[in-house]
Amino acid sequence: xxxxxxxxxxxxxxxxxxxxxxxxxxxxxxxxxxxxxxxxxxxxxxxxxxxxxxxxxxxxxxxxxxxxxxxxxxxxxxxxxxxxxxxxxxxxxxxxxxxxxxxxxxxxxxxxxxxxxxxxxxxxxxxxxxxxxxxxxxxxxxxxxxxxxxxxxxxxxxxxxxxxxxxxxxxxxxxxxxxxxxxxxxxxxxxxxxxxxxxxxxxxxxxxxxxxxxxxxxxxxxxx
Amino acid sequence: xxxxxxxxxxxxxxxxxxxxxxxxxxxxxxxxxxxxxxxxxxxxxxxxxxxxxxxxxxxxxxxxxxxxxxxxxxxxxxxxxxxxxxxxxxxxxxxxxxxxxxxxxxxxxxxxxxxxxxxxxxxxxxxxxxxxxxxxxxxxxxxxxxxxxxxxxxxxxxxxxxxxxxxxxxxxxxxxxxxxxxxxxxxxxxxxxxxxxxxxxxxxxxxxxxxxxxxxxxxxxxxxxxxxxxxxxxxxxxxxxxxxxxxxxxxxxxxxxxxxxxxxxxxxxxxxxxxxxxxxxxxxxxxxxxxxxxxxxxxxxxxxxxxxxxxxxxxxxxxxxxxxxxxxxxxxxxxxxxxxxxxxxxxxxxxxxxxxxxxxxxxxxxxxxxxxxxxxxxxxxxxxxxxxxxxxxxxxxxxxxxxxxxxxxxxxxxxxxxxxxxxxxxxxxxx
Numbered sequence: 001x002x003x004x005x006x007x008x009x010x011x012x013x014x015x016x017x018x019x020x021x022x023x024x025x026x027x028x029x030x031x032x033x034x035x036x037x038x039x040x041x042x043x044x045x046x047x048x049x050x051x052x053x054x055x056x057x058x059x060x061x062x063x064x065x066x067x068x069x070x071x072x073x074x075x076x077x078x079x080x081x082x083x084x085x086x087x088x089x090x091x092x093x094x095x096x097x098x099x100x101x102x103x104x105x106x107x108x109x110x111x112x113x114x115x116x117x118x119x120x121x122x123x124x125x126x127x128x129x130x131x132x133x134x135x136x137x138x139x140x141x142x143x144x145x146x147x148x149x150x151x152x153x154x155x156x157x158x159x160x161x162x163x164x165x166x167x168x169x170x171x172x173x174x175x176x177x178x179x180x181x182x183x184x185x186x187x188x189x190x191x192x193x194x195x196x197x198x199x200x201x202x203x204x205x206x207x208x209x210x211x212x213x214x215x216x217x218x219x220x221x222x223x224x
Numbered sequence: 225x226x227x228x229x230x231x232x233x234x235x236x237x238x239x240x241x242x243x244x245x246x247x248x249x250x251x252x253x254x255x256x257x258x259x260x261x262x263x264x265x266x267x268x269x270x271x272x273x274x275x276x277x278x279x280x281x282x283x284x285x286x287x288x289x290x291x292x293x294x295x296x297x298x299x300x301x302x303x304x305x306x307x308x309x310x311x312x313x314x315x316x317x318x319x320x321x322x323x324x325x326x327x328x329x330x331x332x333x334x335x336x337x338x339x340x341x342x343x344x345x346x347x348x349x350x351x352x353x354x355x356x357x358x359x360x361x362x363x364x365x366x367x368x369x370x371x372x373x374x375x376x377x378x379x380x381x382x383x384x385x386x387x388x389x390x391x392x393x394x395x396x397x398x399x400x401x402x403x404x405x406x407x408x409x410x411x412x413x414x415x416x417x418x419x420x421x422x423x424x425x426x427x428x429x430x431x432x433x434x435x436x437x438x439x440x441x442x443x444x445x446x447x448x449x450x451x452x453x454x455x456x457x458x459x460x461x462x463x464x465x466x467x468x469x470x471x472x473x474x475x476x477x478x479x480x481x482x483x484x485x486x487x488x489x490x491x492x493x494x495x496x497x498x499x500x501x502x503x504x505x506x507x508x509x510x511x512x513x514x515x516x517x518x519x520x521x522x523x524x525x526x527x528x529x530x531x532x533x534x535x536x537x538x539x540x541x542x543x544x545x546x547x548x549x550x551x552x553x554x555x556x557x558x559x560x561x562x563x564x565x566x567x568x569x570x571x572x573x574x575x576x577x578x579x580x581x582x583x584x585x586x587x588x589x590x591x592x593x594x595x596x597x598x599x600x601x602x603x604x605x606x607x608x609x610x611x612x613x614x615x616x617x618x619x620x621x622x623x624x625x626x627x628x629x630x631x632x633x634x635x636x637x638x639x640x641x642x643x644x645x646x647x648x649x650x651x652x653x654x655x
Contacts, residue, residue: 012230015230016229016230016233019230019233019234020230020233023233023234023237026237026241027237027240027241030241030244030245030248031244033248034244034247034248034251037248037251037252037255038251040251040252040255041251041252041254041255041258044255044258044259045255045258048258048259048261048262051262052262052265059655060654060655063652063653063654064652065652065654067342067636067651067652068636068637070651070652072389072415072632072635073389073390073415073416074388074389074390074414074415074416098654154412154413155391155413155415155416155417156411156413156417171543172539172543173414173543174388174414174415174543175414176412176413176414176415178413178416
């Protein structure tokens with residue numbers, strides 16, 4: 001084995017090693033990109049699922065298939081805070097999409113980021129979203145909701161402070177809510193490469209999705 | 225040897241990257257597809273909602289509207305199919321089923337959405353308070369109006385009165401604040417506010433007379449005189465009735481009659497004259513009178529006129545719910561107005577359970593003046609419909625302190641043949 005052969009081996013090893021390093025880096029990038037895209041898909045899917053669910057139910061505030069039994073519009077909302085809402089409606093069933101004709105109480109709320117179930121996830125801000133029909137056990141899912149904020153407005157378009165709504169609900173008086181602004185932010189519960197940094201709140205900042213809608217509180221009864 | 229190995233490694237990685245790239249692209253595409261799907265669903269829903277709103281608007285403008293002449297509306301790249309059927313206890317049910325299609329990456333995505341609404345005649349009794357003429361008076365801080373409110377005039381508020389039901393006006397709203405010791409202009413419309421809404425004030429007395437003639441009880445003096453009729457309802461389902469010619473003083477001997485026999489459809493109507501009313505109602509009836517001249521067309525309340533059970537159950541905070549034990553219902557229709565008689569029975573509170581229809585004026589108190597003594601409370605549990613509000617009490621305490629509480633059953637149920645408007649309203653909206 002001559003000197004030139006030795007040079008060939010050293011040269012090809014160096015070139016091969018460089019190519020391997022490049023390939024490893026490319027592999028790392030590909031994996032990262034794949035995870036990021038997957039994370040984005042998860043965020044988008046979760047957001048759309050949450051929004052579709054909320055829209056479907058909130059459109060029916062105050063609705064009842066037996067219209068004679070529908071609640072008085074001003075009394076359709078039972079309780080309202082910036083993170084929860086409870087209202088009267090006729091919940092659709094798989095048998096009858098228009099409801100069974102009996103008034104139900106439907107409640108939505110988000111849990112705390114410190115709840116046991118969501119503390120298992122790397123994202124420190126995600127919360128459980130709960131949906132409860134009448135007195136049944138609440139159904140819940142961690143869809144990566146980090147914000148569910150509801151702002152309420154009266155007939156003249158003025159914001160109603162949540163403290164007033166709480167007092168009215170406790171006294172079983174009409175809440176006076178005519179329109180609502182609903183803000184939802186969804187983040188990945190376990191995004192790729194992110195580190196928990198509560199102080200700077202950098203988790204998944206570039207992997208969150210936001211949705212906002214302003215709607216009538218009780219469109220089904222607005223004409224009465 | 226080394227070169228071949230590198231070549232194999234590069235080929236292997238290339239294959240791997242190809243797979244990863246494919247998956248990555250696929251994932252990105254799926255995220256877009258999710259949004260596209262939501263966009264298509266939203267568009268379909270918007271089309272259905274718009275079509276339903278267009279149909280509803282046509283019906284508000286013309287109650288006899290029967291459709292566009294075609295059942296498909298094209299809009300925003302999709303179309304909606306309108307269908308109509310007649311449900312029980314309602315005028316009509318409109319169903320707008322929308323279809324929207326969208327091409328994404330060469331693939332056609334189609335979504336369906338539906339909105340339907342039920343339409344019914346607007347009955348005056350469903351208003352907690354209807355007044356054709358509001359005038360120049362104000363509702364002020366401390367006033368609470370229960371149930372839906374409507375006026376054909378402009379509503380004036382001073383400070384922050386509370387409206388528990390939906391408020392509609394034809395001529396708008398004037399909010400005044402920081403005057404006469406009242407606070408800022410901040411009326412509370414708990415059930416919403418809408419203007420302009422036109423609900424004309426009409427009364428078809430010949431229709432009521434016809435209903436009373438066929439299956440009800442029609443009082444009519446055979447010699448053509450104006451007739452006064454006295455009705456005292458009894459809790460056992462009977463009524464003691466007597467009559468006299470208007471302007472005379474002699475009542476006939478009271479006749480006790482079973483109401484199921486006296487009026488099978490629940491309508492008791494005086495062709496022309498006045499009605500004197502009191503008692504405890506057992507059943508569902510509408511009592512009223514037409515006018516003929518200036519001193520007729522009135523329903524005089526001689527004492528309490530109440531149901532066997534109060535239609536309201538009072539709960540905490542001063543609010544009320546419907547009392548399930550109350551099955552009785554009364555409509556009082558006066559072509560002129562309902563008047564509380566100035567007598568001993570009425571000088572210490574009066575309780576009225578009824579929907580009161582005052583076509584010529586408003587509920588009033590006979591001989592009321594600021595020098596009269598305090599007569600306690602006038603409690604109306606039902607609804608009040610009037611042409612023009614009248615004075616029932618004064619701020620110095622004379623007369624009555626009026627309390628009107630809405631009987632929520634009137635939202636969807638009415639006393640027999642109680643007057644309706646010529647327009648319709650949406651009573652249910654599903655989307």
